[in-house]
Amino acid sequence: MESFALARPLTSSIPRPVPLLRRSPPSAARAAAAAGGGLRRPSDTTLRHRHRPLPLLRPRSPTPAPLRAAAAASSPPPQSPDPQSAPPPLPPAAPPPQGAKPLPLAISLAVGLAVRFLVPKPPEVSLQAWQLLAIFLSTIAGLVLSPLPVGAWAFLGLTTAVLTRTLSFATAFGAFTNEVIWLIVISFFFARGFVKTGLGDRIATYFVKWLGRSTLGLSYGLTISEACIAPAMPSTTARAGGVFLPIIKSLSLSAGAGLVIPRRGSSDLI
Known part of the structure; x- marks a missing residue:
C-alpha cells in the first residue's frame, strides 16, 4: 500500500490553473459559417487585441506645427476697440465755487452804502460815528447772509474801518491785546x-x-x-x-x- 501511494502521481492535490478569460461557446451562426467556409475563425491574437483594456486617460497627441501655423493664419486677428464706438468719458466734476457769493455780497455792501449815503445823518451824530454805524450794519448783514466765511468778513469790516479812517489802527486792534x-x-x-x-x-x-x-x-x-x-x-x-x-x-x-x-x-x- 505504501509503495502504491508513493508511486501514484499526486494529480488531485495540485489544482489546475483556471484561465482568467474564458471564451464563450461559439454560437450556432458562427458554427454554421465556419462549416460553410464563408467566414474565417478569428485567431487567438485577434481575440487578445479585441479584449485589450483601454486606458482611462489617453495622452493627447500634440498638434503638428504645420497645422498650428495654418490655424493661426486662418483665425482672424484680435480687433482693437473702436474709439468712435466706445462711450465718451464722463466729464470731470465741477469744482466747488470759490470766492464770495455775488448776491449776498451785493446785498451786504448795499446795506452799508445806503445807510452812509442815502439815509440823512442826524445833526447830533458825528460823521465818524455815522460811518462806523454803516460799517457795523454792513458787517452784521454779511454775517447773516454769509457771502464769505465769518472770520474773513469780520476782518474785511475791520480793515474798512481802518482804511476810511473811521477808527485808528490802535483803536481797531486794541481789543486783541485784551x-x-x-x-x-x-x-x-x-x-x-x-x-x-x-x-x-x-x-x-x-x-x-x-x-x-x-x-x-x-x-x-x-x-x-x-x-x-x-x-x-x-x-x-x-x-x-x-x-x-x-x-x-x-x-x-x-x-x-x-x-x-x-x-x-x-x-x-x-
Whole structure:
C-alpha cells in the first residue's frame, strides 16, 4: 500500500490553473459559417487585441506645427476697440465755487452804502460815528447772509474801518491785546477739543452715572463743576460757552433732546 501511494502521481492535490478569460461557446451562426467556409475563425491574437483594456486617460497627441501655423493664419486677428464706438468719458466734476457769493455780497455792501449815503445823518451824530454805524450794519448783514466765511468778513469790516479812517489802527486792534478776549478764544479751542475727542460725552456719562437720578442732581453737579473751574478760568463767557455748553449738549442728547418730542429733563437742562 505504501509503495502504491508513493508511486501514484499526486494529480488531485495540485489544482489546475483556471484561465482568467474564458471564451464563450461559439454560437450556432458562427458554427454554421465556419462549416460553410464563408467566414474565417478569428485567431487567438485577434481575440487578445479585441479584449485589450483601454486606458482611462489617453495622452493627447500634440498638434503638428504645420497645422498650428495654418490655424493661426486662418483665425482672424484680435480687433482693437473702436474709439468712435466706445462711450465718451464722463466729464470731470465741477469744482466747488470759490470766492464770495455775488448776491449776498451785493446785498451786504448795499446795506452799508445806503445807510452812509442815502439815509440823512442826524445833526447830533458825528460823521465818524455815522460811518462806523454803516460799517457795523454792513458787517452784521454779511454775517447773516454769509457771502464769505465769518472770520474773513469780520476782518474785511475791520480793515474798512481802518482804511476810511473811521477808527485808528490802535483803536481797531486794541481789543486783541485784551487778556479776556484771548481767554475766550482759548476756551472755544478747548470746546472744540471736547467735541472732537469725545471727552464731553465721557464727562456727561459720568455725570449721569453719579448724579443722574434726577434733573436736580445733574444741575447741582454742573454748578459744582463750574465753581471748581472758576479760579482757573475767570471769564463767565468762557466757562459757559466754551466748556459747559458741549457737556450740556451731550447731557441733553443722553436725556432725549434729539427725539421728535423731547423729554422734560433735556429741556430743563437747557
